[in-house]
Amino acid sequence: MAGKVYLIGAGPGAADLITVRGMRLLQQADVVLFDALVQPEMLGYCTQAERVDVGKRCNLASTQQRFINKMLVDAANKHALVVRLKGGDPMLFGRAQEELNALDEAGIEYEIVPGVTAALAASAGAGVSLTSRGVARNVLFATARVGQGEDPTDWVRPVVAADTAVLYMGVKQAAEVAAALLAGGMPASTPLLIVENAGLPNAREWPLTLADLPVAANWQLAGPAILMIGEVYRAKLALDKPIAMGRQA
Template identity: 80%
Template sequence: MAGRVYLIGAGPGAADLITVRGMRLLQQADAVLYDALVQPEMLEYCPQAVLIPVGKRCAKASTAQRFINKMLVDAARKYGRVVRLKGGDPMLFGRAQEELAALDEAGIGYEVVPGVTAALAASAGTGISLTSRGLARNVLFATARVGEGESGSDWVKPVLAADTAVLYMGVKQAAEIAAALLAGGMRPDTPLLVVENASLPGVREWPLTLAELPQAAGWNLAGPAILLLGEVYRARLALDERIRQTG
């Protein structure tokens, strides 16, 4: 009989931001298939398990999704309790649907355990709420990235309409993102933050305007980064400018 698979959100990076349920399931796992963004400290929760790396990183050598699907099914047929450990939240830009479809097709039972997504960790770290009474009443999570063989989507209009927008996997496309939003009518002085390694000791933040965003495309960032746009970041941008002028 096949085992059971648990798709667990590892959270944004810090090992202690995984949910209690996620940690307990890791401690009980027979095998763990984990993403490249999962920190080594988190794998210390499951010393008893067989560890199987199935890393996926943008613009880097990684495991093809169809092969990950097969590995997950094969692991479930070999082990009783299998954890698929995914960075952030499994159901947000994590290709969870493809893996769940493969499990459904194979007749394998599963459970999804949510995790803290990077946007929430970045917001907590910066001390700037994604929403603010009278200023930002809605938040949009989006990505401009299109995988090989995938059709594009109209992400620009929703971002233009949002009070606060969070763009995942967008730093390398910073110039294209800025050009698209400016062409759509977004103001060049729209404030934003680039946050790298949210929740980790090496976290870094860069306040910018939309007009300045293209420069981020040339940054050689080692960790995952997201873009946060909206008027809620206006005060932070002004503070950074004052510090630079008096610095």
């Protein structure tokens, strides 16, 4: 009889931002397949388990998705409780559907444990609500990145139309993103907020305008970053230097 696979959201970084359910399952797991963005401290919750790094890293050696799918199925056929630990929330830009499809095809039982996505942690750390009465009544999560062999999608129109938009995996493409949004009709004066390492004590933020966004492509950021767009960030433009944010250690 096959075991059960739990897709667990690790949250945006800090080990104590995982849900209580997620932590309890890690403590019971036989094997844990974890992403590159999972912090080492979080793996301390599952010292009893076999831990397998299946992270994907931009421009670095990465585990291909089809091998991750196979490893999940193989692990479930050997162990009672298998955890697939994903950064942020597993159902947002985490290729969860491909893994769920593989488990369905193999007849493996699974359960999804949601996590805190980076946009929510960045919003909390910056002290700026994603929504605001009379300013922002809708929020869009999007990505401009296109994987190898994938067809591009029209992400520009919904981002331009949104009151608040959060672009995942877009800072390294800052120049292209800025050009696309300007061509799509977004004003050059639109306020933005770039947040690096959301949810961690060393998180940083940079307020700027769409006109200034291309300079971010040359920044050597050490951690993952997201791009937050909308009038709710107008007040942040008064700041003239990066701000360290996040909870105290």
